[in-house]
Every structure is written in structure tokens, then in C-alpha cells.
């Protein structure tokens with residue numbers, strides 16, 4: 001297939017390279033010259049405008065920072081420019097309302113579009129082991145699978161247009177809540193006189209078990225290896241967690257859902273980011289307790 005790839009940053013760079021490795025012809029565009037140069041090294045054909053990059057393609061994949069950018073790229077330079085029948089896949093994490101709006105605009109212009117945000121970080125993007133949660137029609141999902149497979153460990157049809165973003169925001173809100181809860185339980189155990197490693201051994205096999213505790217233990221030297229063992233470097237940045245929590249809060253407002261713990265988690269990550277910790281792994285909340 002001939003595939004346009006827009007947004008070749010930390011995530012998109014590796015994803016586009018995996019499409020090339022799978023034998024696709026990738027027509028790449030990014031605003032940053034450095035990102036484009038790297039894409040060229042990885043075998044992509046590079047272009048200086050989105051409009052040129054989408055010429056003659058079967059599919060357009062985007063991996064961009066936010067909803068405003070996704071909307072302006074598609075509305076200004078993809079709709080009406082990509083060939084009729086091309087499939088659009090937006091893999092960025094963006095707000096639900098914009099995902100639905102851009103998908104509807106694509107439909108009105110005669111294209112099929114899916115929202116296909118990912119779980120997994122830069123290592124999974126480079127390694128082709130992302131999990132894609134896809135929103136769109138059955139027919140669009142079937143077409144999207146072929147494009148996403150070389151970048152994926154799993155490709156799951158979440159439901160109608162926007163359902164991928166709903167899955168992503170709910171998953172990451174839950175992740176923030178159980179991470180904070182895990183940090184609190186570890187700190188309380190220690191302050192109340194229980195060795196944290198002992199608490200890990202007990203709770204990871206009891207009803208307190210969860211991914212943050214069992215697989216990503218946020219206390220240094222305790223339980224599973226995680227960025228906590230490396231000064232909270234690498235991993236999933238607190239700034240990105242805050243971005244995802246804000247999207248979940250906007251989504252909750254759109255849906256009229258009550259999310260008191262989600263709101264509280266957002267406030268906690270806001271304060272942590274404002275204190276200059278946005279670059280630290282999100283498990284570093286432990287250090288505030």
C-alpha cells in the first residue's frame with residue numbers, strides 16, 4: 001500500500017519505520033526538519049507539505065500532539081486532497097468531541113475515517129507492539145486492520161467513531177487513579193512500620209493487586225522494576241498523564257459523567273506538573289507522599 005504518515009515525533013517516527021519494514025511505500029510529512037531527515041533514513045519518501053504527501057495514497061495515518069492540530073491538518077490539507085476512497089486513521093490521543101467532528105467531516109467529504117489511539121510508549125512504537133483501540137464502522141475497521149497490523153501487538157475494534165478515544169481516556173484515567181492509590185498504600189505501609197517489599201509481596205497477591213503495584217511498582221527498589229529504580233527517568237511522563245487526564249475530564253463533561261476520583265487525580269497531577277515535575281515518570285507521585 002501507499003500510505004501518507006503525518007507527525008513523525010517520538011511515536012510516529014518508529015511507527016512509520018515499521019510500515020516501511022512491512023513493505024509499504026510511506027510518504028511522510030512533519031513540520032520539523034529533523035524528524036523528516038530521520039524518516040528519510042528509515043526509508044520513507046519525504047515531502048514538504050501535507051498536500052503533496054497525501055497524493056496517490058491508499059491511507060493517511062496521523063500521529064499529532066492534539067485535537068486542534070489534527071482538525072486543522074485534516075480540514076485544510078487532507079480532505080479533498082487525498083484520493084477518493086483513501087482511508088484516514090488518526091492515532092493521536094485527542095479529545096472526543098474533536099475526534100467525532102473530524103470523522104464526520106471526513107464522512108461528509110466522502111472518506112472513511114477511524115480514531116485509533118494507542119496504548120504503549122516509545123519503545124512499543126519502535127518495536128511494533130502498540131495496542132490500537134479503534135473507533136469506526138465495521139467496514140472501516142476491517143480496512144484499518146491491514147494498515148495497523150505492522151505497528152501492533154493488538155488491534156481492537158472499540159465501537160463506533162470516537163469509541164477509540166473513549167477507551168483511551170477511560171483507561172488512562174483508571175491508570176492515574178490506581179497509580180496514586182498504589183503510591184499512597186506503599187507510603188502508608190512504610191510509615192505504619194511495614195516493610196514496603198513485604199507489603200508488595202502480600203498485596204500483589206491479595207485484593208489490592210493492580211498493574212501499578214504488580215508490574216510498575218513506583219517505590220525505588222521495591223517489587224517490579226520500573227522507572228522508580230532509575231530516578232523516575234524514562235517511562236510515561238507526568239506531563240503526558242496530565243494531558244490524558246484533562247482529555248478524560250473534557251470527555252466526562254461531554255458525556256455528563258460523574259468522575260470525582262478522576263477530578264482529584266487531575267488536580268494531583270496538575271500540582272505535580274506545576275512544581276516542575278512534568279518530565280518525570282508518573283509514578284514519581286510517590287515522592288510527594
Ligand code: NAD
Pocket residue numbers: 006007008009010011012029030031032035063064065066069073091092093094118119120121122236240243
Ligand atoms: P511528539 O511531540 O514527539 O511528536 C509530534 C510530532 O508532530 C512532532 O514531530 C511535530 O513536529 C509534529 N507536528 C506538530 N504539528 C504538526 C503539523 N501541523 N503537521 C505535521 N507535523 C506536525 O509527540 P509524541 O510523543 O510522538 O505523541 C504523539 C501523539 O501520541 C500524542 O497525541 C500523544 O498523546 C500520543 N501518545 C504518546 C505516547 C508517548 O509515550 N509519547 C504514548 C501514547 C500516545
